[in-house]
Amino acid sequence: MGDPGERLLAWIRLLADEVGPRRPTSAGERRAAELVRTRLAERGLEAEIEPFRGYSTFAGPFGVILALAVAPALLPRRRRALRALLSSASVAGLLSEGGLTRTPLSDALSRRPSQNVVAAIEPAGEARRTVCLVCHLDTSRSGLLFDPRFVRHLTPWLNAQSAACVVQGAEPVLSRSPVGRGVLAAARAVLAVGLGLLIERELRGEDVPGASDDASGVAVVAELALELAASPLERTRVVALMTGCEESGLLGARHFLRNRDTKGWLFVNVDNVGGPATLRYTRREGLARKWDCDPGLVAIADRIATERPQLGFEPSEGPIGLTYDATPVLAGGGRAITLVAGDDGVIPNYHWPTDTAENLDPACVARAHAVARELVVAVDRGEAD
Ligand SMILES: [Zn+2]
Structure with a gap:
């Protein structure tokens, strides 16, 4: 050698x-x-x-963040307080995990x-x-996230998800109007796809x-x-x-x-x-x-x-x-x-x-x-x- x-x-x-x-x-x-x-x-x-x-996987913290963001879509509209709580918890999780200094969510999962x-x-x-x-x-x-056919879109895709997460955090304001509810639905659809991709990677990834x-x-x-x-x-x-x-x-x-x-x-x-x-x-x-x-x-x-x-x-x-x-x-x-x-x-x-x-x-x-x-x-x- x-x-x-x-x-x-x-x-x-x-x-x-x-x-x-x-x-x-x-x-x-x-x-x-x-x-x-x-x-x-x-x-x-x-x-x-x-x-x-x-x-073992970033699907831990980010799965929690995405699930919190998507969950309000599954709740009836009259559960305003709970919907607002879940959506803001999701944003708080995203900001703290993304900030990389104080990360209570990943600490709890470690x-x-x-x-x-x-x-x-x-x-x-x-x-x-x-x-x-x-x-x-x-x-x-x-996993599909890293499929060579799509990997060049990985960063824009992750940025789109961060933006969608922040948008759905405005639940209390947006849920008051039909247009706002449309925006919330679109943001949560993006986040649901993100959650699906995390799950796909855990199940089918190598x-x-x-x-x-x-x-x-x-x-x-x-x-x-x-x-x-x-x-x-x-x-x-x-x-x-x-x-x-x-x-x-x-x-x-x-x-x-x-x-x-x-x-x-x-x-x-x-x-x-x-x-x-x-x-x-x-x-x-x-x-x-x-x-x-x-x-x-x-x-x-x-x-x-x-x-x-x-x-x-x-x-x-x-x-x-x-x-x-x-x-x-x-x-x-x-x-x-x-x-x-x-x-x-x-x-x-x-x-x-x-x-x-x-x-x-x-x-x-x-x-x-x-x-x-x-x-x-x-x-x-x-x-x-
Ligand atoms: Zn590396």
């Missing part, structure tokens, strides 16, 4: 082929965490497994064991800053091998962490964070942020860098609500993109796909950026059974590794201070 490209692929095969699907809170996710910790230890980097409580893998690498000199390399161990599930999503990110973070452990940075502490339950609601990242003082840390998240597609860095993240990525990290990425055209490294104005583990960092006022490979707003093989080791582009993973390394080295030089 002398070739760095081979070493990256070995991590991807370990997770996508040997472990296979790694549904949040499942035995597969647990096994992935243990295997990664063992392989890191064999090469001299000690990592901890940090347990937390999570749930009952099953999951885990993060965390390793810290001290610098050669005195630590002046911390950079956290992030990736996720778990995988998603297919847990995917997750070679690009996100075994590719694990490969980049693991290899880079091992390299930096062997030859530490000057003044930057490095923390490698491999999360669980990213796919069900960024739960591992949120657990980590709640339980550590990460003020001032720089988060470099690596998610879906398998391609085949253009390797990009996010300038903004979030779906209905958006947050700007860290200007210092974006400036370094801009410079790498300009100075090294052979990397084919380009910005993405928004997220490609959904939210990432870096998004709750940004939502909490922190500093972060994500590396992700995609074109025209689409990640190849996204949440689909074709997300296998055979279908990714090893050169794209190698480029992500090179870019992540340059970012971290630039941070160590103080370029993001």
Whole structure:
């Protein structure tokens, strides 16, 4: 395993082929965490497994939100107070879950064991800053939502559902007029389809091998962490964070942020860098609500993109796909950026059974590794201070 490209692929095969699907809170996710910790230890980097409580699918919280929004349509009109209560509870759930900082609904649903893998690498000199390399161990599930024929409409569809949810929250006003009731019915029809799609995914979806999503990110973070452990940075502490339950609601990242003082840390998240597609860095993240990525990290990425055209490294104005583990960092006022490979707003093989080791582009993973390394080295030089 002398070739760095081979070493990256070995991590991807370990997770996508040997472990296979790694549904949040499942035995597969647990096994992935243990295997990664063992392989890191064999090469001299000690990592901890940090347990937390999570749930297996985003259909949990969003099913509750959508059901609350649709339910008033099934109640008689005279039940005004109950209809208004359900519809506003739905909006409150959407706003809190979407805000990613205080999330009582997903906290209440977090009952099953999951885990993060965390390793810290001290610098050669005195630590002046911390950079956290992030990736996720778990995988998603297919379903009509992620069907390659429709996936380019995923973000507009989710935004339409958020808008419909907010509109139905005006139940007390809208229910007073025939036009308003028509608007309510239309909004709830959109939300009922959304609820149907969540159920369809749970019943008919297939847990995917997750070679690009996100075994590719694990490969980049693991290899880079091992390299930096062997030859530490000057003044930057490095923390490698491999999360669980990213796919069900960024739960591992949120657990980590709640339980550590990460003020001032720089988060470099690596998610879906398998391609085949253009390797990009996010300038903004979030779906209905958006947050700007860290200007210092974006400036370094801009410079790498300009100075090294052979990397084919380009910005993405928004997220490609959904939210990432870096998004709750940004939502909490922190500093972060994500590396992700995609074109025209689409990640190849996204949440689909074709997300296998055979279908990714090893050169794209190698480029992500090179870019992540340059970012971290630039941070160590103080370029993001
Ligand atoms: Zn992912």
